[in-house]
Amino acid sequence: MIMDSNLEFCDAVSVAQAAGIDLLGDVVDLGAVPDDISVGTPMYLVINVDTEIITGGAAGTISFQLVSDAQAAIAADGTETIHWQSHDFVTDGTDANAAELKAGATIAVVALPGGVPYERYLGVQTIIATTTVTAGKVNAFLTTDAARWKAYADASN
Numbered sequence: 001m002i003m004d005s006n007l008e009f010c011d012a013v014s015v016a017q018a019a020g021i022d023l024l025g026d027v028v029d030l031g032a033v034p035d036d037i038s039v040g041t042p043m044y045l046v047i048n049v050d051t052e053i054i055t056g057g058a059a060g061t062i063s064f065q066l067v068s069d070a071q072a073a074i075a076a077d078g079t080e081t082i083h084w085q086s087h088d089f090v091t092d093g094t095d096a097n098a099a100e101l102k103a104g105a106t107i108a109v110v111a112l113p114g115g116v117p118y119e120r121y122l123g124v125q126t127i128i129a130t131t132t133v134t135a136g137k138v139n140a141f142l143t144t145d146a147a148r149w150k151a152y153a154d155a156s157n
Contacts, residue, residue, distance in 0.1 A: 009140040021076035044146040053136030060130035061088035068119035
């Protein structure tokens with residue numbers, strides 16, 4: 001499988017943020033009048049953990065969502081269109097952390113929903129609740145072949 005850098009939202013981008021909603025990395029420009037991007041070859045959103053996601057004190061939560069908006073600076077105020085959202089993952093120190101937040105873990109491999117309109121710009125947002133995430137990096141991208149997708153260690157692919 002060849003990875004198109006235009007379909008990559010982020011590569012080892014930090015999720016260390018205070019509580020709130022933040023855009024991860026870049027957006028994908030779907031064009032001025034995007035069609036239903038699920039028609040034809042299915043596309044999959046993949047999010048995996050590069051560096052363990054932790055908080056440095058009280059436990060909190062982090063979740064991820066695939067969104068689109070009419071502007072490249074995707075809104076975080078409820079006016080963006082939410083196409084998919086993960087459940088909340090509990091963040092804590094290394095010993096008590098959710099397994100899905102450990103380095104190398106996969107948070108999501110999901111087909112892009114069809115039958116719904118997409119706005120021009122597509123992106124991935126984090127929703128951090130309760131407390132600040134103090135460390136962690138993720139990768140997020142689109143692929144057409146989720147069955148053959150595989151994570152490689154840096155510089156080994």
